Amino acid sequence: MMAAIFGLQAMGIDVMLPALEIIGDHYNLQNENDQQLIIFAFILGFGFPQLVFGPISDRFGRKILLQLSLVGYFITGFACMVAPSFGSLLALRLLQGICCAGTRVSAGAIIRDLSKGRSMASILSLVYTVFMIVPIIAPAIGTAIMAVADWRWVFGMLGVFSGLVFIWTQFRLPSTLRVEDRRPFSAEKIIGGFKQVLTHRITIGYMLASGLIFGCLFAFIGASEQVFDEVFGRGEKFYLYFAGIAGLLAVMNYSNSRFVGRFGMRRISHVVVFTFIFLSLINLAYMQFFGQNFWVFYILFVLTFGCFGMMGANFSSLALEYMGDIAGTANAIYGFVTMTLSSFLGFLVARSFDGTIRPLLIAYVLLGVSSLIVILITEKGKLFGVGQGKE
Known part of the structure; x- marks a missing residue:
């Protein structure tokens, strides 16, 4: 169930990737890079509202926020089908991202209510494993929809999917936040939670x-x-190649769920960050000196992308391990900061596309090194769990 809720975010992005060019032609976009805004409008909406939804979930519970958000996601999905202009489509996608933020905050808080530490990392890895199936099949679903129906139904499918999730949670999801654990919805408590x-x-x-x-x-x-x-x-054959990338990502998420209990979140994620930087450097060097060979790029890129599968759950669990009493607020701030920062950086890199893969690979190296530097500062120079007890 949690994987399906997380999947609303991935589905809202990936199902329409094969349709972007068609949508751009429909709205007569002059700059082909503008079609990327369909993705980034959704991502933008997903960011800031989490700061509001977190304290709300800590006060009123996870389920009510989840179900209201699912209703909004359902409505905006079908509304996108009849958007009269590209601007209105982007506005609706922004609203859909806002609704998706509510589902993500609720699901993350539910998982933190029930687990912590390595246990949470293991559960998140299993959720992400199923969640990663969505990027594998979503582009193929989008392609299949356009083979039998108008492109607008890639948005309609999002409405259908969210409706099914709503029915499932309505009848099968219990409350995970006890009434006595709910925090007052006051400025003092909200500011205090943010400060913590x-x-x-x-x-x-x-x-x-x-x-x-x-x-x-x-x-x-x-x-x-x-x-x-x-x-x-x-x-x-874009959807097939995309599926290969997401497929290894799913495998790596599952592998993390099996190994994190034994090796710990720090040891695994730190090793993988170094691996990510190394693979990106090799790919960039090859493309720079030997040319843009597809299979060399693809194999190295698939391996690089797989590294995300052993970073996401571990980073999240490490960040939220000490925040059990304000799981909703902490999860919301974590989601907002990571989503806003990553989507902004991703937008800048994607917009720099110049017909080659060089800007993408350069960004991978620079952002990987930047992340490693932050980890070094956070851990006071002690990586791989050194000085962190069992971690």
Whole structure:
């Protein structure tokens, strides 16, 4: 159930990737990079509202926020089908992102209500494993929809999916926040909760590290269709190549759920950050000196992308480990900071697309190194769990 709720975010982005060029042609966009705004409007809406939804979930509970957000997601999904202009479509996508933020805050808080530490990392990894199935199948679903119906139904499908999730949660989701644990919805409590999160060194450190390195993920999502179509001329099989990337990501998430209990969140994630930087450097060097060979790029890129599967759950669990009493607020701030930072960086990188993959690979190296520097500062120079007890 949590994976399905998390999947609303991935579905809201990935199902329409094959349709971006068609949508751009429909609205007569002059700059082909403007079609990326369909993705980034949703991501923008997903960011800031989490700061509001977090304290609301701590006060009124997770389920009511979740269900109201699902209703909004449902309505905006079908409204996008009849958007009369590109501007109105972007406005509706922004609203849909806001509604999706409510579902994400609720789901993250539910998981934190029931687990912490390595246990939370293991559960999140399993959720992300199922969640990663969505990017594998979503572009294929979008392609299949357009084969039998108008492109507008890629948005209609989002409404259908959110309606099914609403029915499921209505009948099967219990309350995970006890009445006596609910926090008053007051300025003093909200500010106090924000201060508690933003002044904790481990929490803020892994929050920033995650936001930096996951900017690489959003950069690729924004420019992925152009990379496969314009750089390598393989746009007709885009969904298959995208599925291969997401497939390894799912495998790595599952692997993390199996290994994190034994090796710990720090040891795994720190090793993987170094691996991410190394693979990105090798890919960049090859493309720079030997040319843009598709299979060399793709194999190295798939391996690089797989690293995200062993960073996301671990970074999140490390950041939220000490925030159990304000899980909703902490999860909201974490989601806002990481999503806003990563989407902004991803937007800048994707917009720099110049017909080659060089800007993308340069960004991967720079953002990977930046994330590592933040981790070094956060851990006071002690990586791989050194000086952190069992972690």
